[in-house]
Amino acid sequence: MSASLGLYRLQQVDRKMDRSRAQLDNIRATLENDVELKQALNRVEAAQTENFHSDHQLKNAAAEAEALKIKIQQAESSLYGGRVQNPKELQDLQKDIASLKKHLSTLEERELDAMIKAEKSENDLQSAKTDLELIQARLGNEHKNLLADQSRIALELERFAEEREAALGPIEGSLLQTYENLRQQKRGTAIAEIVDGACASCGTTLNPATQQNARSPKQLTNCPSCGRILFAN
Secondary structure (H helix, E strand, O other): OOHHHHHHHHHHHHHHHHHHHHHHHHHHHHHHOOHHHHHHHHHHHHHHHHHHHHHHHHHHHHHHHHHHHHHHHHHHHHHHOOOOOOHHHHHHHHHHHHHHHHHHHHHHHHHHHHHHHHHHHHHHHHHHHHHHHHHHHHHHHHHHHHHHHHHHHHHHHHHHHHHHHHHHOOOOHHHHHHHHHHHHHOOOOOEEEEEOOEEOOOOOEOOHHHHHHOOOOOOOOEOOOOOOEEEOO
């Protein structure tokens, strides 16, 4: 058995573990940072703020118009109630009432505009809430599937960890350290298989002596180009 065989088997297990960990990371990122859901929540929050302001403006406009109506009623009561007899005062009172009614017309227009805006903001809020509920319902099913995948992959990792322990058994400590160092340097691929007389990782053609050395049961042989440990069946 070549010295690199045990490391090659270990790498196969490590690759499976790397893929599983990457899948778990993606699932966690999706569950924790769903952009679509965040955008929907932001739309609801913005719609709620706008709805609050429009409602507040409508209430203020209605209150102002109502207060002016009461003032007009009081002025008309004075005008027609017989309490004011002086012609000059009666004339001034009529002018005041006319001015108040003109201002009331402006306030009622303002109240109507506020009412339209409040109605639109209410519709926008309900629409944003409906969109959020639909997204939450859809994502609820998607997240349910993701959580199921998360549990399944976690169990796979436990099984792979047991496989790794078994693969570590025949490997000497010094060889394992060399392998771990190369894995860090070579983005997870420390062992390169020889395929059709070439390094499968970088494609470099290997001479017969190098290929034969890769089959040695006592020493490791590195690719002269990429530096990975060579493995030959």
